[in-house]
Amino acid sequence: MLIVxxxxxxxxxxxxRIENVAKRVAKAKKEGNDVVVVVSAMSGExxxxxxxxxxFSPTPSKRDMDLLLSSGERVTAALLSIxxxxxxxxxxAMTGRQAGIVTDKSHTVARIEKIDPKPMKKALDEGKIVVxxxxxxxxxxxxxxxxxxxxxxxxxxxxxxxxxxxxxxxYSDVDGVYTTDPRIEPKAKKLDKISYDEMxxxxxxxxxxxxxxxxxxxxxxxxxxxxxxxFNDNPGTIIxxxxxxxxKPLVSGIALDKNQARVSLRGVKDRPGxxxxxxxxxxxxxxxxxxxxxxxxxxxxxxxxxxxxQNELELVKKVMDRFKxxxxxxxxxxxxxxxxxxxxxxxSHSGVASRAFETMAKENINIEMISTSEIKISMxxxxxxxxxxxxxxxxxxxxxx
Amino acid sequence: MLIVxxxxxxxxxxxxRIENVAKRVAKAKKEGNDVVVVVSAMSGExxxxxxxxxxFSPTPSKRDMDLLLSSGERVTAALLSIxxxxxxxxxxAMTGRQAGIVTDKSHTVARIEKIDPKPMKKALDEGKIVVxxxxxxxxxxxxxxxxxxxxxxxxxxxxxxxxxxxxxxxYSDVDGVYTTDPRIEPKAKKLDKISYDEMxxxxxxxxxxxxxxxxxxxxxxxxxxxxxxxFNDNPGTIIxxxxxxxxKPLVSGIALDKNQARVSLRGVKDRPGxxxxxxxxxxxxxxxxxxxxxxxxxxxxxxxxxxxxQNELELVKKVMDRFKxxxxxxxxxxxxxxxxxxxxxxxSHSGVASRAFETMAKENINIEMISTSEIKISMxxxxxxxxxxxxxxxxxxxxxx
Numbered sequence: 001m002l003i004v005x006x007x008x009x010x011x012x013x014x015x016x017r018i019e020n021v022a023k024r025v026a027k028a029k030k031e032g033n034d035v036v037v038v039v040s041a042m043s044g045e046x047x048x049x050x051x052x053x054x055x056f057s058p059t060p061s062k063r064d065m066d067l068l069l070s071s072g073e074r075v076t077a078a079l080l081s082i083x084x085x086x087x088x089x090x091x092x093a094m095t096g097r098q099a100g101i102v103t104d105k106s107h108t109v110a111r112i113e114k115i116d117p118k119p120m121k122k123a124l125d126e127g128k129i130v131v132x133x134x135x136x137x138x139x140x141x142x143x144x145x146x147x148x149x150x151x152x153x154x155x156x157x158x159x160x161x162x163x164x165x166x167x168x169x170x171y172s173d174v175d176g177v178y179t180t181d182p183r184i185e186p187k188a189k190k191l192d193k194i195s196y197d198e199m200x201x202x203x204x205x206x207x208x209x210x211x212x213x214x215x216x217x218x219x220x221x222x223x224x225x226x227x228x229x230x231f232n233d234n235p236g237t238i239i240x241x242x243x244x245x246x247x248k249p250l251v252s253g254i255a256l257d258k259n260q261a262r263v264s265l266r267g268v269k270d271r272p273g274x275x276x277x278x279x280x281x282x283x284x285x286x287x288x289x290x291x292x293x294x295x296x297x298x299x300x301x302x303x304x305x306x307x308x309x310q311n312e313l314e315l316v317k318k319v320m321d322r323f324k325x326x327x328x329x330x331x332x333x334x335x336x337x338x339x340x341x342x343x344x345x346x347x348s349h350s351g352v353a354s355r356a357f358e359t360m361a362k363e364n365i366n367i368e369m370i371s372t373s374e375i376k377i378s379m380x381x382x383x384x385x386x387x388x389x390x391x392x393x394x395x396x397x398x399x400x401x
Numbered sequence: 402m403l404i405v406x407x408x409x410x411x412x413x414x415x416x417x418r419i420e421n422v423a424k425r426v427a428k429a430k431k432e433g434n435d436v437v438v439v440v441s442a443m444s445g446e447x448x449x450x451x452x453x454x455x456x457f458s459p460t461p462s463k464r465d466m467d468l469l470l471s472s473g474e475r476v477t478a479a480l481l482s483i484x485x486x487x488x489x490x491x492x493x494a495m496t497g498r499q500a501g502i503v504t505d506k507s508h509t510v511a512r513i514e515k516i517d518p519k520p521m522k523k524a525l526d527e528g529k530i531v532v533x534x535x536x537x538x539x540x541x542x543x544x545x546x547x548x549x550x551x552x553x554x555x556x557x558x559x560x561x562x563x564x565x566x567x568x569x570x571x572y573s574d575v576d577g578v579y580t581t582d583p584r585i586e587p588k589a590k591k592l593d594k595i596s597y598d599e600m601x602x603x604x605x606x607x608x609x610x611x612x613x614x615x616x617x618x619x620x621x622x623x624x625x626x627x628x629x630x631x632f633n634d635n636p637g638t639i640i641x642x643x644x645x646x647x648x649k650p651l652v653s654g655i656a657l658d659k660n661q662a663r664v665s666l667r668g669v670k671d672r673p674g675x676x677x678x679x680x681x682x683x684x685x686x687x688x689x690x691x692x693x694x695x696x697x698x699x700x701x702x703x704x705x706x707x708x709x710x711q712n713e714l715e716l717v718k719k720v721m722d723r724f725k726x727x728x729x730x731x732x733x734x735x736x737x738x739x740x741x742x743x744x745x746x747x748x749s750h751s752g753v754a755s756r757a758f759e760t761m762a763k764e765n766i767n768i769e770m771i772s773t774s775e776i777k778i779s780m781x782x783x784x785x786x787x788x789x790x791x792x793x794x795x796x797x798x799x800x801x802x
Contacts (some may be wrong), residue, residue, distance in 0.1 A: 050477065057483050067496065079453055086457050093468050143499075144496070165717060
């Protein structure tokens with residue numbers, strides 16, 4: 001098998017942990033696999049460098065930040081390569097550039113445009129372990145770029161795609177993807193398999209194992225991911241195509257997002273395009289509007305409710321002030337949470353949503369807004385009932401069984 | 402003027418010092434100069450990374466070491482660029498690769514083969530300050546290399562040569578080149594100017610300001626160096642062609658090297674090539690033989706005396722054991738020092754050497770070996786008289802005047 005392994009910052013957080021990672025890589029190699037390892041910077045290093053930069057400027061140039069931040073992954077790649085050599089395993093350590101990773105020019109949030117797999121293939125053909133500095137690439141004209149948050153995951157998935165790897169193992173300090181946050185519901189169970197789409201919903205709803213960009217890329221490239229821990233030998237969670245999952249559970253997981261605030265406009269003039277104008281103004285400030293509900297009110301006026309990230313509420317208020325001629329009344333509620341039920345099974349089963357609503361009713365939790373997709377039901381509720389709602393739904397869908 | 406400035410590890414040793422460097426660079430720019438800045442890693446960083454590597458292996462691969470160590474200078478370059486931007490000065494930070502520095506394939510001790518000055522020239526033409534990560538380059542086939550000890554000085558001199566810069570300012574924590582070590586002779590004076598050849602002699606004799614490789618390169622490329630401190634505004638020492646120095650002092654400086662040991666072979670068989678065999682064997686162990694004196698002894702046998710670095714004496718003994726059939730007696734004296742008088746003026750003046758010998762005689766210091774070049778007289782003496790000899794010679798040549 002050709003396996004791409006990616007180790008995150010905590011997995012390579014100190015020299016002992018890098019040694020531990022080397023042992024894991026060696027094991028995979030000795031089991032007869034071809035192995036490419038993608039590494040993050042040692043945990044804390046990237047933040048240290050960001051602090052250094054902020055010492056000089058609140059707004060350092062993105063090009064300089066890329067040069068600065070790309071150094072951390074190089075260090076880890078070189079150290080892991082040295083550790084593997086010492087175990088008698090030949091390696092080639094590569095920067096993003098040397099691994100053939102070409103990105104667009106969007107410094108600090110670059111997108112991978114293509115990967116030239118030849119240098120990696122050559123090293124693999126020679127029986128070597130390839131160790132790649134994650135999170136980075138270069139533009140066509142040789143500028144150093146980084147891929148933004150979760151960038152090393154992206155590097156790993158893209159490399160797995162380019163090499164046609166059998167599996168992309170993403171190691172962190174958690175065992176895999178759970179039916180819900182075990183800190184909220186101790187009965188939460190680790191999922192053996194989950195589809196890309198479910199993972200995408202769970203990730204955007206707050207599950208921290210994998211970020212959306214890498215799951216999206218894995219889906220696009222057909223890369224099978226296994227999310228697992230580098231601190232134990234437990235099997236992880238496979239993230240793959242829906243068709244690969246034989247036994248499709250009705251519901252895979254329950255997610256809670258407490259970083260939500262609700263904005264309620266009452267008596268909005270029913271003028272064409274007004275909603276579009278408001279949401280465009282918010283988008284221009286990079287505010288992510290999540291759920292939107294529009295209802296008809298009195299006198300040909302409409303009511304508009306939407307949610308925004310709680311930590312951006314002050315900025316939202318400033319934007320909304322610009323529109324104050326357009327509505328009669330505005331209310332802000334920072335104390336709401338979004339609880340979501342995710343599962344591919346609900347596509348083919350009715351009654352999933354009604355069970356969620358019944359569960360909320362039984363717990364006397366008022367649902368303020370509802371939004372549904374093919375594989376997800378999200379409900380906005382009073383923030384203080386967030387954990388209760390998660391536990392009740394986890395039980396209602398028998399996820400602890 | 403086009404100025405290349407190079408700041409060493411202590412000059413960029415913490416964030417405040419980088420800020421200080423930024424102010425110096427800004428001043429040079431605001432005075433109307435085009436400026437290229439070459440930076441080292443923050444002091445301590447390189448040693449930290451070496452310690453990390455040694456944790457995993459006593460003999461890490463040189464290719465990995467280059468990937469590892471080249472990260473430190475990138476960090477400093479990015480941070481200095483950010484600091485300059487914040488002062489309103491446009492910059493382009495460059496890695497060795499981006500600055501067009503191409504080296505041979507000798508990892509960890511690479512030699513610069515060529516520099517493509519176009520990217521730097523373009524940035525300078527746009528009015529930008531160029532900030533280059535020193536100590537590094539890439540090979541023709543894209544491997545990351547480092548230049549070895551004093552590598553950032555080499556980067557700076559090579560860049561100054563490639564750009565035809567008017568001056569290469571090398572900043573460290575010392576004010577310049579002194580007539581002798583001020584810790585030995587407080588009356589030591591800073592030299593305003595010194596020739597490349599004198600600097601080479603002084604550097605190889607222990608003056609720590611500049612290393613020989615960069616002085617040699619400066620001489621070859623005709624780059625005028627000014628060695629100065631980044632911690633004050635004192636003028637430094639100009640290192641330039643002998644012809645540029647109007648007033649040629651008889652003697653420029655006195656140097657002391659206490660890392661010397663004497664090896665004395667008595668009764669060496671007078672067989673052709675025996676000396677060559679011995680010195681080849683020592684060279685194979687990377688032992689630097691310094692002074693060599695051969696005298697004719699009794700019975701067609703010769704005596705051979707030479708000096709080696711004191712800290713390599715044990716290794717020397719092992720090598721010499723292999724030749725024990727070739728000599729009657731061997732003696733090792735680890736307690737010797739080399740005191741040297743350097744000056745281009747001695748080319749055209751007689752009596753310089755005899756004044757040195759007289760001075761030693763007056764102080765009752767026995768001279769064990771003598772070696773002279775066009776611009777240097779070196780004497781091996783008992784180590785305990787080293788400082789006394791320096792002070793006596795300093796006074797004899799009126800260097801304190």
